[in-house]
Amino acid sequence: MSSPQSSLQQKRLRRLEKLYGRLKQSLVGIGFIFPGSIVRRFMPCGKPSCHCATDVNKRHGPYYEWTRKLKGKTVTVRLTAEQARRYEDWIRNRRKLKKILMRMQAVSIQAAQNQATTMLRH
Numbered sequence: 001m002s003s004p005q006s007s008l009q010q011k012r013l014r015r016l017e018k019l020y021g022r023l024k025q026s027l028v029g030i031g032f033i034f035p036g037s038i039v040r041r042f043m044p045c046g047k048p049s050c051h052c053a054t055d056v057n058k059r060h061g062p063y064y065e066w067t068r069k070l071k072g073k074t075v076t077v078r079l080t081a082e083q084a085r086r087y088e089d090w091i092r093n094r095r096k097l098k099k100i101l102m103r104m105q106a107v108s109i110q111a112a113q114n115q116a117t118t119m120l121r122h
């Protein structure tokens with residue numbers, strides 16, 4: 001026979017399993033993931049006669065760069081506007097994935113804590 005306490009814990013565990021299942025499901029639709037970040041820049045060309053030399057609002061661009069850490073070093077790659085749009089989506093996917101994983105971990109810790117009280121009480 002189970003005590004009221006342990007049935008409450010079973011209930012909690014079922015609720016946590018349901019929540020965990022929903023989080024797992026939300027991973028299914030995530031597309032490609034990409035590290036780093038995209039930077040959008042406007043640059044002067046260096047010619048003293050060019051309008052960009054005197055007016056910051058008339059600098060050339062936008063230029064897109066993808067920046068990431070690789071073995072502790074910052075690596076920058078020049079991108080086209082189309083690449084920048086695509087990779088921004090993939091970077092968003094990665095952030096979303098990480099957020100979901102952190103929530104899955106938090107739910108797992110709650111499940112373990114729920115289990116720990118059971119063990120202490122027996």
Ligand SMILES: [Zn+2]
Pocket residue numbers: 044045046047050051052053060
């Ligand atoms: Zn210029």
